């Protein structure tokens with residue numbers, strides 16, 4: 001391996017820059033030329049390549065987002081487009097590609113690699129922590145911390161006005177963020193995609209809290225497939241139980257911000273191990289966390305979405321907020 005490329009694809013997440021920095025510096029350490037591909041697969045197709053040196057990734061470890069930008073690229077679903085991408089990389093003498101992204105990006109990478117016999121390594125970057133075969137994805141910890149800080153602030157207002165708040169957190173169909181935020185903020189309840197909303201149980205919990213003198217109730221809502229589902233829950237609570245609530249959708253604030261220590265640490269390890277995987281010809285693998293350690297797993301095992309929802313976490317959140 002003399003020259004490698006790397007890109008970010010899909011949604012951005014805090015810690016991507018730490019992985020980029022680790023890729024560039026590990027490659028240079030091993031006398032490999034690292035090339036940044038801007039704006040994901042779309043940028044690849046447009047030939048947006050930049051050779052990187054050690055200082056080009058200086059002072060980025062603390063920055064959220066990704067300095068090489070990311071994108072969604074519908075054309076990459078077509079075989080002929082993926083063939084063109086391989087040709088463009090080969091023309092640049094790039095011999096291996098590192099893809100930082102979620103399960104969608106990995107599906108694209110898997111097809112691209114097998115159809116064109118092009119070495120690929122994945123790094124899981126998404127705040128949703130929803131990729132099969134890894135216990136952790138870069139950005140999750142920072143997103144949780146951001147959401148916790150927001151909920152703490154909302155609690156101040158909720159307590160001052162004796163209000164019920166529905167706070168909607170990101171995570172698509174993954175309940176990871178919602179579960180952890182609920183436990184860490186002492187939320188009165190949590191609504192996750194896997195479990196049907198039990199309005200009676202929610203209302204009973206709120207009323208129980210009020211009768212024992214609670215000044216506020218916070219219910220964490222996992223966004224599920226569609227952002228804004230909290231409004232329907234709000235409507236039902238009002239119409240069926242005469243409980244008035246406020247909705248706060250945290251949205252994209254959860255995606256930004258300076259990466260936490262955990263995200264910096266894991267992303268740095270993943271960037272390093274990804275380059276080493278290319279050097280050692282451990283192609284078509286993904287840097288994952290298994291039993292708390294950064295290691296490699298086959299790319300084919302990381303293509304599915306997973307929801308690390310645990311019934312006992314839900315119970316914990318509920319027991320601790322009685």
Ligand code: ADP
Nearest residue numbers: 010011072073076077101102103104105107108
């Ligand atoms: P994420 O990687 O965060 O899950 P997306 O699902 O939006 O984000 O995927 C990012 C990009 O990866 C898509 O815009 C597309 O270019 C590529 N991609 C996703 N799924 C596939 C697929 N099945 N085949 C080919 N390319 C795909």
